[in-house]
Amino acid sequence: MTTPDAAAEPVAVGKRGGRSPRDMAMSLGVLLVPIALLLLFYRLVLDGDKPVSVDVEPTLQQARSAAVFPVLAPQGLSDDWHVMSATFKRDTAGATLRIGYVDPDRDPVQLVESSLPTATLLPVELGKDPKATGTFRDGPRTWQRYDARQGEYALLLIEKGRTVIVVGTTETETLEKFASSLR
Numbered sequence: 001m002t003t004p005d006a007a008a009e010p011v012a013v014g015k016r017g018g019r020s021p022r023d024m025a026m027s028l029g030v031l032l033v034p035i036a037l038l039l040l041f042y043r044l045v046l047d048g049d050k051p052v053s054v055d056v057e058p059t060l061q062q063a064r065s066a067a068v069f070p071v072l073a074p075q076g077l078s079d080d081w082h083v084m085s086a087t088f089k090r091d092t093a094g095a096t097l098r099i100g101y102v103d104p105d106r107d108p109v110q111l112v113e114s115s116l117p118t119a120t121l122l123p124v125e126l127g128k129d130p131k132a133t134g135t136f137r138d139g140p141r142t143w144q145r146y147d148a149r150q151g152e153y154a155l156l157l158i159e160k161g162r163t164v165i166v167v168g169t170t171e172t173e174t175l176e177k178f179a180s181s182l183r
Helices: 021-045 057-066 118-126 172-180
Strands: 082-091 094-102 108-114 131-138 141-147 153-159 162-168
Touching (some): 057 082, 108 118, 118 162, 131 172
Antiparallel strands (some): 094 108, 141 153
16 A cells, blocks of 8 residues: 555656657657658649649530630640630620630630620720730731730730630740630
């Protein structure tokens, strides 16, 4: 039987409470190794960094069926381009098709095709004060280059009954390549 005095005696523990830096490193290693393995599995096996693509065909079919304007779609782009969003909206003022892409450098590029008047469409898509900076010729088509919202560049094609805009934060050469692929 123990005496009450023996139970009350404090146990002597060292300055560090019995834990060394080596113990702490091993504890962290036990936690970090499985996390690193899960991250590698997610990125390499499950393509975790790859953008999630949507099917653009139903939206293109909807826009073509509406027959408000001839619908352009990119042809011959590499597999590094991904469709992130696709919408077609029709109202009393006109119809607008928007398709959002991610280019091979992972920069956003948006294709806008609309039957809305260009004067109405430009401020909505390019900001309040877009600045025309030149032209780009793609075969028979001549696109106007614009500096749009801060950090965005745009190409504008005006044809009878429709306006086509390609806008993004990527380099203008990439926008021109995309615009040239539209058929």
